[in-house]
Amino acid sequence: MLVRESAFWSNVLPLQEANMISRHIQSHHVDLKLETELKEIQSDDKGCVQSIVTNRGETISCQFVGLTVGVSPAIEFLKDSGIATKRGILVNEYLETNIPDVYALGDCVERTYDLPGRRNIEQVWYTGRMMGEVLAQTICGVKTKYEPGPWFNSAKFFDIEYQTYGNVRSTTENIENEFYWEHSGGTKCMHLVWNKQTQQFLGINSFGIRLRHECFDRWLRDNQSIQFVLDHLKEANFDPEFFNRYEDEIIKQFSETFPNLKANSKVTSTL
């Protein structure tokens, strides 16, 4: 597997997580070639793929090539339809295009209005689903705006589940502070980001530990602080019964790293 970046999906994930996932992919016997790009696909005399050449000059023989270099809306067929497009199909907050009774939603859509902290083309499953829900209400007679709540997403990399709530960027911005914990087994980690000045919690990445959507949705809406989130981290655990719990370890490491942001792990559960 060729990856242009220095670690798998490091254009989205912070380097720590990207490295962990890279190691996990390799443990599944996938030969992960980082900082390597595809230069050429070579065919045999029947026109089938025979091998590829990388930009480092290596030739790898193969029978099948999967290209996953990102998605872009396939909207060429709308060119002469009169529907306004840019990179995607342009829609307003009601998912209406410029032509009455023609709506668009999902991966192919480009919003003409801004939503704070969100890109105008959001190609993920959940936004597609939520747009569907909104549009269904509109079509059924209750005209509804598309107004997604705090950002969340999830994925699974081989055996490692990933959930994210709020915004954890691949590189933190100036005003942001971050905390990263990784389990010694190398298949679980947590990454929290907050505002340096206000201590407002901004987002979390969790790998190998399931978190409760409802808790983080509420805490993000309520602009809770990083201390609050750590105080209540146990409530947000969604792992099955009997699974090992890591909150104490995480909180301990956090207190050691940020002694003046001491989290009180003794807060009793409110759930």
Added chain:
Amino acid sequence: MKTIKTVGLILFITGFCLFNGLFFSADYSLTREIVKAQISDEQKQALFLQSDSSLLNQNVSSVFSFVTQIERIFDVVNQIQASTYGITQEELYELSARSGNQFSLGAVDSLYIGEDAISEFKKKAWKDYASWLEGRTFESSEELKNQLQGIVSNINQYGIINQVGFDRYQIKDITYSLTKASAVGPVKSNPILFLLLTIGLCIAGALLYILPKLTLLPGIKNNGIFFNVMKNTGWLGILTGTWLILFYVVLYFYPQYMTQWITLVDPVSKALNGNEAGRFFLYGFIYTLCILVMGVRMIIHYRHSKYQVLRTCSVMFFQTAFAFLIPEILIRLNKPYFDFKNIWPLDYSFFFDSRISELISAGTLGIFMLGWGIALIIIGVPVLVYFFGKRWYCSWVCGCGGLAETLGDPYRQLSNKTVKAWKIERWMIHSVLVFAIVMTAGVIYTYWTGASWFLFFDSYQLREVYGAFIGAGFAGVVGTGFYPLMGNRVWCRFGCPLAAYLGIVQRFKSRFRITTNGGQCISCGNCSTYCEMGIDVRWYAQRGQNIVRSSCVGCGVCSSVCPRGVLNLEVKEESGRFGKPILIGNNNVKISE
């Protein structure tokens, strides 16, 4: 690794083929000594030996022909007894002539004046069968005669066989024990060797096939499951199901043909309880081994999940200790056979008079067992289901559940998820519960009053129908035989009356639910696919709603296979358990209920 797996497969198939081959491996030779040892009643023993000696000391090479000949002998004996003890038409005429149109047993006494056995038998038979007519007056002597005709045919048909011949239960039992004792062949002379070569080889082969799974990284690995002819109702699955169905039919209804298999485990049985093995010892032995070996597979398969590992250890423990070893040890100590974790109405014979009498006569321990069993029904079930959900029993303790969760795990994806199946399920399982309650009420009524007629049925007949159709047919033949055809919980889902009872409590009074994690469901459908109870879990998860269903056995596999951490088995306060459908993340959208 592949080589080890292949070797394992070959060993397993070899052991399995040999096991099947043993079915036909013996010759049968009936001797006087065997008859004397197996038929305890001396008169009947003599009858059996006199009526037809052509089979004695003959070598019969087919179990089928041997059993047929034994059964013929029973027929002959019964015919002889019928003609010896049968009440003749002359006697009937004479009796009706003497009675006029009023019946009295005095007339019977005056008819049979002899002191011989035959006269004594006939007098007694009339008393047993006709005393309810004593003193009754009829319209005409013709009518009395008709009434008496019915009684005569009852005596001739049942009375004689029961008293001085062989009734069908005895025929079944004795045919089985004669066949087992008459067998001569390799198994008889070397049971331990053949036990190792059959079941032993199967275990070794299965483990060799299973253990290499450890080289895969921990995590859900269900790749290619629907391309596997064993797991997608392909030819191998159908073949396996057919074999299991046949095995159960023979086990429950024709044990006389499988004596070779039973002989195989005689040494194990003797070591444990001191007696020769019976068919249910063999069954329990194989059953426990299946749970243990396939439990190892289950643990390896789900070793990333502590919940699954602990749960599997639990069913392995309860089967081995509670269902298998403790009852055998109790027998060795001359105590009643008792499975401390079996609960009525799954244990449908718990209130049968024979078992109650056995417990009551077994002193303090027996009374404790009786009390324990009743406490489980009225306290254990509701209290534990309230705190943990019905899973405490169905997927942590129960033997049927234990087999389903281990041997049956590869088939869980075959359960039907349609709404129609759900409807059928609810009708069926609750009907069986009603059936079990009515049957048991009859049994208890008969126990207290001695009368067999209860409401609208004969309690003996009803318990027999229940035993054959539900106990053996549904729980055994269909319950396990259909694993590779309809999934591993056919019995638990459609038939088990205890599951119905636990389910009612779980649905209406429990802290247990499967929580859906907000809006994280991606509709992949793994949860529904692998739900052995056929619950369409995804339907709830998609709308962000908790799953509260009476049938859920809490195996936790939906949560294990979910790739997004959406499902979690939880016990929390009752309020809010059902939960409104919510879809977190979308501000303007509410789902209508």
